[in-house]
Amino acid sequence: MTSQVQLSLFDLKLADDIRQSKYVVGSPRIESDSRESSISEFSESFPSIALKEKHIIYDSSNLCSRLNSSSTLNPEPTNTIITTACGANGTYSEGYTGSLEGPEKLLEIWFCPRDSSIQVPHNNSSMDSNVLGMRSIPLEDIEKMLMLVNCSIIQSHSNDFCDSYILSESSLFVYPNKLIIKTCGTTTLLLALQRILDLASEYCSYLSPFKIFYSRKSFMFPELQQIPHNSWDNEVSHLNSFFPTGSAYTIGNLNSDYWHLFIASLDPTSFQVSPKIPSKTITPPNKGDTTIEILMTGLDPKCMELFYCSEDPRSVEGLEGGKFVENSSGISSIYSKAKVFSYLFSPCGLSSNGHVDDSYFTIHVTPESNCSYASFETNVPLSNPNSDDINTLISKVIKIFGPSQFTVTVFYQSDDDDFENTNSSPIHKQPSFTTKKRIDNFTSTDRIHYELDDYHLHYSHFVKS
Amino acid sequence: MTSQVQLSLFDLKLADDIRQSKYVVGSPRIESDSRESSISEFSESFPSIALKEKHIIYDSSNLCSRLNSSSTLNPEPTNTIITTACGANGTYSEGYTGSLEGPEKLLEIWFCPRDSSIQVPHNNSSMDSNVLGMRSIPLEDIEKMLMLVNCSIIQSHSNDFCDSYILSESSLFVYPNKLIIKTCGTTTLLLALQRILDLASEYCSYLSPFKIFYSRKSFMFPELQQIPHNSWDNEVSHLNSFFPTGSAYTIGNLNSDYWHLFIASLDPTSFQVSPKIPSKTITPPNKGDTTIEILMTGLDPKCMELFYCSEDPRSVEGLEGGKFVENSSGISSIYSKAKVFSYLFSPCGLSSNGHVDDSYFTIHVTPESNCSYASFETNVPLSNPNSDDINTLISKVIKIFGPSQFTVTVFYQSDDDDFENTNSSPIHKQPSFTTKKRIDNFTSTDRIHYELDDYHLHYSHFVKS
Numbered sequence: 001m002t003s004q005v006q007l008s009l010f011d012l013k014l015a016d017d018i019r020q021s022k023y024v025v026g027s028p029r030i031e032s033d034s035r036e037s038s039i040s041e042f043s044e045s046f047p048s049i050a051l052k053e054k055h056i057i058y059d060s061s062n063l064c065s066r067l068n069s070s071s072t073l074n075p076e077p078t079n080t081i082i083t084t085a086c087g088a089n090g091t092y093s094e095g096y097t098g099s100l101e102g103p104e105k106l107l108e109i110w111f112c113p114r115d116s117s118i119q120v121p122h123n124n125s126s127m128d129s130n131v132l133g134m135r136s137i138p139l140e141d142i143e144k145m146l147m148l149v150n151c152s153i154i155q156s157h158s159n160d161f162c163d164s165y166i167l168s169e170s171s172l173f174v175y176p177n178k179l180i181i182k183t184c185g186t187t188t189l190l191l192a193l194q195r196i197l198d199l200a201s202e203y204c205s206y207l208s209p210f211k212i213f214y215s216r217k218s219f220m221f222p223e224l225q226q227i228p229h230n231s232w233d234n235e236v237s238h239l240n241s242f243f244p245t246g247s248a249y250t251i252g253n254l255n256s257d258y259w260h261l262f263i264a265s266l267d268p269t270s271f272q273v274s275p276k277i278p279s280k281t282i283t284p285p286n287k288g289d290t291t292i293e294i295l296m297t298g299l300d301p302k303c304m305e306l307f308y309c310s311e312d313p314r315s316v317e318g319l320e321g322g323k324f325v326e327n328s329s330g331i332s333s334i335y336s337k338a339k340v341f342s343y344l345f346s347p348c349g350l351s352s353n354g355h356v357d358d359s360y361f362t363i364h365v366t367p368e369s370n371c372s373y374a375s376f377e378t379n380v381p382l383s384n385p386n387s388d389d390i391n392t393l394i395s396k397v398i399k400i401f402g403p404s405q406f407t408v409t410v411f412y413q414s415d416d417d418d419f420e421n422t423n424s425s426p427i428h429k430q431p432s433f434t435t436k437k438r439i440d441n442f443t444s445t446d447r448i449h450y451e452l453d454d455y456h457l458h459y460s461h462f463v464k465s
Numbered sequence: 466m467t468s469q470v471q472l473s474l475f476d477l478k479l480a481d482d483i484r485q486s487k488y489v490v491g492s493p494r495i496e497s498d499s500r501e502s503s504i505s506e507f508s509e510s511f512p513s514i515a516l517k518e519k520h521i522i523y524d525s526s527n528l529c530s531r532l533n534s535s536s537t538l539n540p541e542p543t544n545t546i547i548t549t550a551c552g553a554n555g556t557y558s559e560g561y562t563g564s565l566e567g568p569e570k571l572l573e574i575w576f577c578p579r580d581s582s583i584q585v586p587h588n589n590s591s592m593d594s595n596v597l598g599m600r601s602i603p604l605e606d607i608e609k610m611l612m613l614v615n616c617s618i619i620q621s622h623s624n625d626f627c628d629s630y631i632l633s634e635s636s637l638f639v640y641p642n643k644l645i646i647k648t649c650g651t652t653t654l655l656l657a658l659q660r661i662l663d664l665a666s667e668y669c670s671y672l673s674p675f676k677i678f679y680s681r682k683s684f685m686f687p688e689l690q691q692i693p694h695n696s697w698d699n700e701v702s703h704l705n706s707f708f709p710t711g712s713a714y715t716i717g718n719l720n721s722d723y724w725h726l727f728i729a730s731l732d733p734t735s736f737q738v739s740p741k742i743p744s745k746t747i748t749p750p751n752k753g754d755t756t757i758e759i760l761m762t763g764l765d766p767k768c769m770e771l772f773y774c775s776e777d778p779r780s781v782e783g784l785e786g787g788k789f790v791e792n793s794s795g796i797s798s799i800y801s802k803a804k805v806f807s808y809l810f811s812p813c814g815l816s817s818n819g820h821v822d823d824s825y826f827t828i829h830v831t832p833e834s835n836c837s838y839a840s841f842e843t844n845v846p847l848s849n850p851n852s853d854d855i856n857t858l859i860s861k862v863i864k865i866f867g868p869s870q871f872t873v874t875v876f877y878q879s880d881d882d883d884f885e886n887t888n889s890s891p892i893h894k895q896p897s898f899t900t901k902k903r904i905d906n907f908t909s910t911d912r913i914h915y916e917l918d919d920y921h922l923h924y925s926h927f928v929k930s
């Protein structure tokens with residue numbers, strides 16, 4: 001009932017990011033090639049089957065068995081291409097207006113065992129077949145869930161630790177005990193929240209959500225977003241209907257770039273999707289978790305030339321073109337030991353998913369000059385927690401894209417043991433997570449520190465000096 | 466033109482603090498006594514004159530001459546009572562609904578000489594007759610300005626450093642080079658912004674604004690506010706029309722208590738109310754400025770009994786009752802050396818203005834249980850910048866009011882000399898401004914640090930453990 005009342009308010013609320021709008025009326029950049037048709041063309045070389053729900057073209061040789069809950073996991077990494085004739089909503093579909101909303105909606109949900117006698121692998125550590133967790137959700141169900149988001153799977157990769165997907169709009173990572181989904185354009189990510197919780201309940205009955213993060217940068221074209229993403233108020237109302245004890249923040253300068261965050265920490269005893277198994281004391285498996293995002297706008301057109309399909313035969317849509325751009329842009333050298341999968345879209349745009357041991361990184365690039373945007377996200381630990389580490393990483397990433405402005409968010413857990421007896425903030429002890437005031441030729445206009453429950457957030461916004 | 470376009474949007478925006486609403490429909494707490502009638506009754510003992518604009522009752526023996534721009538300032542502190550039959554809008558006037566909006570709108574404007582050859586006293590330091598600055602604005606003009614805000618003067622006090630006023634809704638402090646005005650209820654503070662700038666231009670032609678702070682806590686009854694205060698978006702639009710380079714922030718948990726801030730730093734060469742005197746390089750006089758606010762809600766009804774007029778003959782409306790409450794509540798012991806003026810309203814409520822050398826503090830109390838609120842604000846320097854100082858002050862203040870929740874904001878300037886070459890935040894070096902995680906029986910739910918231009922803000926919200 002509460003949820004219905006809140007939803008009925010949606011159409012009364014106005015886009016809250018209206019100041020950010022960069023919508024170009026009559027933009028000359030409308031592209032005749034749609035991502036939809038390009039994907040179909042690209043995927044003709046792969047075997048296909050038709051499902052009831054939608055036309056799906058994919059290599060079925062091992063994917064279904066790999067992800068089926070009753071299967072034994074194949075420990076060898078596999079590359080699988082899945083494309084679909086639907087999806088691509090709000091990006092390069094027929095309705096494409098020349099104004100692609102690059103900034104993504106990002107949802108991360110951590111799960112815990114309801115019964116403490118059942119072990120969940122610590123953080124991203126190696127799994128065995130008894131603890132597939134979220135990875136036991138059948139592919140078909142993930143695809144149906146993604147239909148609610150209005151996007152689809154383009155490519156997938158699995159290793160010992162997780163299943164990763166390049167989507168028609170951004171990326172999805174599924175670990176046994178957490179799910180990270182990031183979708184750009186006019187996707188409706190939060191409309192899939194109930195389905196995700198239902199799937200966790202149905203296929204991984206021992207799992208219960210205990211930590212939820214939802215975040216996004218201010219939109220460039222907020223007026224194009226669908227309910228509930230047409231305003232932060234509506235997104236918060238939607239999230240509150242699931243997690244009434246959550247906290248919502250708007251961080252940064254409302255007259256410039258800013259960033260929204262919803263975070264909820266749940267006691268599994270008070271939130272059960274289905275009460276089949278009673279809750280007991282649990283040990284949250286997120287200790288040491290760190291996530292870094294670098295969100296860049298106003299990208300250098302010269303740097304962006306690489307991110308278009310071109311007459312160069314190596315620069316073609318798909319994984320091959322993706323690998324070429326990955327290597328020539330410098331993406332492949334961010335983490336030298338990473339296993340990276342990149343997809344170059346037609347006419348332009350790149351998505352990369354990378355794996356470093358049990359960690360991931362993901363990059364998405366929208367190169368069009370009227371809405372250029374690139375995002376970098378990782379949970380790869382800062383290898384040397386010395387003072388320059390985060391700043392060196394930022395420097396490496398921004399060199400690839402040449403932004404005029406960028407925002408950095410760093411989430412990390414801190415040891416609060418002596419928090420109570422001191423008046424210093426834990427962030428004071430974590431200089432490795434703090435950005436410098438100046439990085440290369442950029443100056444920070446906002447440096448903001450939030451102490452949130454057991455997490456800490458360092459936010460900074462940089463503009464070219 | 467820009468301003469008009471923005472203003473036309475006002476009625477399209479909804480109250481952004483709607484989640485905070487504590488409006489009680491059909492509240493039984495409507496009081497039959499209005500502040501208006503009580504003030505008239507109280508002020509009958511003072512000589513009166515009638516002005517064209519409104520009926521004003523006040524002691525005219527020295528006030529006009531003291532504040533007239535051509536007068537010589539009386540260095541002796543004076544107490545003067547001024548009351549008015551208008552004002553009291555949104556508090557205890559006939560329209561009082563039983564739901565008083567205690568949380569104030571706070572505007573602070575710093576001025577600089579346009580011509581560097583003209584000296585402005587540093588910070589709040591002693592003035593001479595050549596640098597009256599904002600204090601040279603005639604009282605009549607201040608009263609007219611306050612009519613735009615929908616409030617009026619109740620009491621005033623002057624010393625060597627400033628003129629302070631207790632208003633029908635909160636307080637006003639006028640220093641030679643800055644003006645601090647804080648108004649509660651449904652006052653329309655920002656509608657007086659143009660008039661304040663005009664007065665500075667007309668009477669203090671050597672002054673130009675160089676720093677503007679506007680802030681307020683989330684409203685309890687946002688739907689009762691008038692344009693532009695009916696939403697933060699509208700307030701920001703209004704402020705942007707004056708200060709287009711300003712920054713706007715919403716700080717804290719949107720699902721709980723939060724706080725809005727607009728801050729603008731102006732180069733006087735780019736913002737001149739009248740270009741009579743050319744701008745030159747200036748030295749901003751705000752070095753070392755610190756402002757602390759403690760905003761309390763859910764006050765202990767037992768503590769609040771003191772803040773009502775009662776059958777006790779000492780507890781009567783006016784300065785006498787104010788002094789009684791000031792002493793019996795503990796307000797007088799916050800700063801032992803302070804000179805304090807307090808006014809007890811009928812049927813309830815207290816406003817106190819205090820002076821400690823060149824600094825001020827101000828307290829406003831709304832004791833009604835359905836909307837109880839108390840605010841404490843000061844720029845008195847933390848005398849001993851050791852680790853416990855801010856926490857000791859907070860502890861002292863909250864004991865007086867017994868809140869269930871409170872928010873602390875600390876604005877301070879920091880020495881950023883080595884900011885560029887380190888990656889640590891300046892706040893790390895200022896532990897004296899950082900609140901503890903726990904104070905008495907309260908726990909901080911949000912601790913947030915903003916680095917804003919040359920100011921730093923420490924925000925924390927506490928709830929009873």
